[in-house]
Amino acid sequence: MKLCFPVTSDQGINSTLYGHFASSPLFLIYDSVTRQTSAIANCDEKNPYAGCNPFLALRGRHLDGIIVSGIGDDALRAMNLCGYKVFEAGTELVSENIPLFEENQLCEAVVLNVRGEGKCSDEDGSSSGCDHDHDHDHDHSDECDNDCDSCTQDCVGAPPS
Known part of the structure; x- marks a missing residue:
């Protein structure tokens, strides 16, 4: 089983989840068979300086779940x-x-279809109840320059199962 977690830094299974999936600096992949982790940069490995791109970073990976x-x-x-x-x-x-995932104790995320839900502020700047810090100041240029080479072979290929 392979699980994906958006994280700020690679500290293996001791990593802390990042609050925003799409802008997470890294994705930590956990393999339950080997009990190993690997981190991939949240970018398009062909254009790492274009910024966060979880869709291309995770494309072709066979994941049993993304936990956010x-x-x-x-x-x-x-x-x-x-x-x-x-x-x-x-x-x-x-x-x-x-272990919460392995014991089926995590709820599958659902689309809320509510304007402003899933966002941290409305268009007028008013808060939607977000209670975490947005100042993450990560520079993907260093991460992607160093990390995207490691995910190159898996970023393209078969669609996830």
């Missing part, structure tokens, strides 16, 4: 269309979410 602490409706729809199931995290630590 926050995802917007559009990103959720896109991941579902790509064949991925997305689950709501039960805690902020990767290590604590793995």
Whole structure:
């Protein structure tokens, strides 16, 4: 079984989930068979300086689940269309979410279809109840320059199962 977690930095299973799936600096992939983790940059490996691109970063990966602490409706729809199931995290630590997933205790994320839901502010700038920090100041140029080479062979290929 392979699980994907949006994270700020690669600290293996001790990593903390990042609050916004689409703008996460990295994705941590956990393989339950080998109990190993690997991190891939959230970018298009062919154009890493273009910024975050979870759709191309995860394309062709065979994942049993994506576990998030926050995802917007559009990103959720896109991941579902790509064949991925997305689950709501039960805690902020990767290590604590793995057994929760294995025991079927995580809820599958659903599209809310509510304007402003899944976003942190409305168009007028008013808050939608978001309670986390948006100042993540990550520079994908270094991460992608160093990390995208490792995901090149898996970024293109067969669609997810």
